[in-house]
Amino acid sequence: MTPEQLAIELADPVLRRVFSAAALGASTSAEILSASGLGAPQAAPAIGRLVRSGLLVQGRGSLALQDDALTAAAETAAQRVAEETAADQPDPQLRGHIRGGVLVNVPEEDAAARRAVLGHVAESTLAVGDDYDERTVTDRLQPWCEGGALDAVSLRRALVDDGLLARESGCYRLAAPVGTAQ
Secondary structure (H helix, E strand, O other): OOHHHHHHHHHOHHHHHHHHHHHOOOOOHHHHHHHHOOOHHHHHHHHHHHHHHOOEEEOOOOEEEOHHHHHHHHHHHHHHHHHHHHHHOOOOOOOOOEEOOEEOOOOOOOHHHHHHHHHHHHHHHOOOOOEEEHHHHHHHHHHHHOOOOOOHHHHHHHHHHOOOEEEEOOEEEEOOOOOOOO
């Protein structure tokens, strides 16, 4: 069962109620009727559909969730998310911090990771050797902040505080590249 098939099956409210009853321990048709609050004319086709789809397994007078199908769907979904995350952010050091060009998380505990993430933002946004006024820096940082962890002013401040952006007399300049010592 694929994650999509699981979602399609459980999008049906009747199937979802039958599935939920089985997940809560109902193991007979009578128990499913009682737990789901459905009548036999609604529940019977739903039970049959869930058995055919592989979400329920039918034994001698009993029904049970097919845990293997759920586990397989979850593993497939997790693998797809990992692949999409890797495709979106090929640099493993930036994964979980930058997604779709937005800074979604700034590492707090790991100084090296913080410097790598903020350094990537700085080096992707500003050119080495160029001077920028405060407004320009803020405007250039804004795309990193759309729905992200920081607003552009806070991000600018973090870049200055972490030594990635030098500020002197209202003029900002990209400081030492991330790979160099300060």
